[in-house]
Amino acid sequence: MKWDGSEFEASLKHIADFGLDNCIGANDCMRACPVNRLNVNQNELDSVMVSGVWTERVQTFVTECVQCGDCTLACPAGVHRDHMMLMLKAMLPSIPRSWKLYYNVKGRQDQQLLISLSNIVGRLKVGPLGKHVDKANLEHKSLLFYFGCYIFSPSKAPAATLQLADRLGLDYEVLAGVRSCCGWPQYLTGKMGYGQQMLTHLETLINKVAPKVIVTGCAECYAGLVRLRKKTGASWTPLTTPEWLLQHADKLSWRRFDTPIAIHDSCHITKKLGKPDPARQLLARIADVVEIAESPEDCVCCGYYNIHANRDLNHQLHEEKLALVAEKGAEGMACECVTCWESFAEPFKEAGVPLWELMVAAELATRGGA
């Protein structure tokens, strides 16, 4: 195990130690896990964590963990099994090549040349939004849209969000590009030190804008903002895109879709930060909302990070999701988080099932004007 010595890693160790002490062996965590195809037991994980001696099974499972938090919700003892998995990721003896690419092209201070090069390609890809990528002259504005690295996503949500803001006549600044990444992809690949570096850098960028409100359409970015605000005691308020738009909803005229639409819950927003409602309330303005899980917390993860570890596992989750949507009689599904959307986009397209990004749907539904 090689530690990078960051505060993040030290705090993870603290949480993991507490988990080791508090775990009473119910194994409910591993039964709840949506990607535990090898039926790994909790005792295997803890044995590796304590002894540092890895088995192939555990290594595969730790690599495939998508950090959905289902394990933690299921635990009778209050163990943060998801964080213990994160610590195991940080301890992994070797990591997939795709992960290395993944964390190298994000906003690392020691990879500036690589980032500049990938930005050139990225800007070409995103057209007019390109002007916001790693902007040098950020202005003071009370409203900040934070798109981070997902500006380069094929998602139409960033453009739709700005269209909505323009329709509402709002004045805003935009923070986007991999240099303003929230650091979550880094934690996910076990690079806690890089993650911390990036969150700290994000703080300096935000301070240039000195906003009152920061809006983001990515669940992980949102969690990053909540984390940063708690740490720094900053006065700005982080909002998810649905939370933000709901504040202005009455100023817009809404047209309803005539098909019922299922709602997908993002793990970070619903399970970890406990905010299942805004996305539902917004979708309810547009269409009849179809619940596909018993409760929002039971909604199964999009499995995004297995795009980088195990594609098959990723597809399996998507098949399950598509089956649920059909079973519940929804004609399409909506999600608020760009990561979830990216994960689902291809399989839903192949299956011919509409997949809505909430901001894109809202933009379409309010074309009637402000």
Added chain:
Amino acid sequence: MGTRYLIIGNGVAGITAAQEIRAHDPAGQITIIGDEGKPYYYRASLSEWIAEDSTTEQTYARTTGFYEAMRIENVTGRVDRIDAERKQVSLESGDQTPYDKLLIATGASPNAVPIAGLEDPMAYRTWDDARKIKEHVDPQTNVLILGGGVLGLELAGALVEIGTRNIAIVQLLDFLGPPLLDEHAGRWLERRIRADGLTLFLGDTVERVEGQVAHLKSGKTRDFDLFVQSVGVRPRYPEVPGLETGRAVRIDEHGATNLPDIYAAGDCTETCVRSQGRWQPTRIWLDCARQGRVAGCSMAGVDASLTEYPFLNASILYDIHYAYIGDPNAEGGVAHILENDRAYRKVRLVDGNLAGAMLMGDRRGMMPMYRAIGLPVAEYGDVIARSDFPWNDLTGKDWEYLFF
């Protein structure tokens, strides 16, 4: 030759100490003596095993190769005597084992109430107990559990899961679940258990047994095929001349006893609550593990001491997730209570500060609540009993609080 560490007791306190010793002293020789003939296992998962939710392997807390990977020698045997002067222990088999540092982590034994006519009373503590109970039950078995505390209820919950419904619980107090539950919470749970068809005898006890019939103090009778006593535990430890004990082995904040190079941890100990000037027995898994860590560090020469953490016990009561945080039954102050069919939540404030909480059914917010003990929360009023109260927003800016 490295330091010889000897640990008596292959439970959570003993193993956690061994792990800590290994982390700080790679060259030390670590030996654990246990008398159960089982690897380190989770007592709480015995219920999962009875309920057929967990396999035998899943009840073990570490994998087969663990002891070897950690270079821990695991000996099966019972320690009879500790000779603190000659620094050696004697086993029942007659073997002697010398040590440089010794840890007593021998846990506790179940209490047994003497009942006229009851031969060979069964208890619920060890793997052997679980196996015996399991051998005796099928869905038709008449089970009588003496004791309506957490453990008795946990056993009842496991038996219900495998279809056994002829279960009677006899409880001396007139409500279930003490000391974790107060009367109000006990009644909430009682309704739930009665709805499952179990029979409860509250404010009653078994006076004598004739054949397969229990005669209760109230004059009622109850047939049984299986009689299990679950009436608390008492600390268990070998005789050691000169060892300071109260109701259990007394340890200081470094896990040390009054005798040189002898440490203790877990259910066999009691610790001094300085602020209240009293000795408190150790009773829960988390505290056993924390004591094991501290004792292990001290034995390996690393400075560590027990912090007075707020109390935390979260687990399963009957079939319901509960959390007992801090002191929800503290004297004085105000309690905000939220109660419905699914949940019972009580949050107590003393002098306007969060003193503790008892949560059943719906435990949302429990971990941030645990971290918020002592914070002023009076301004929020009774909404703090609701499960959507944003506890996470109130607590800490240390990184350790920042993962969700």
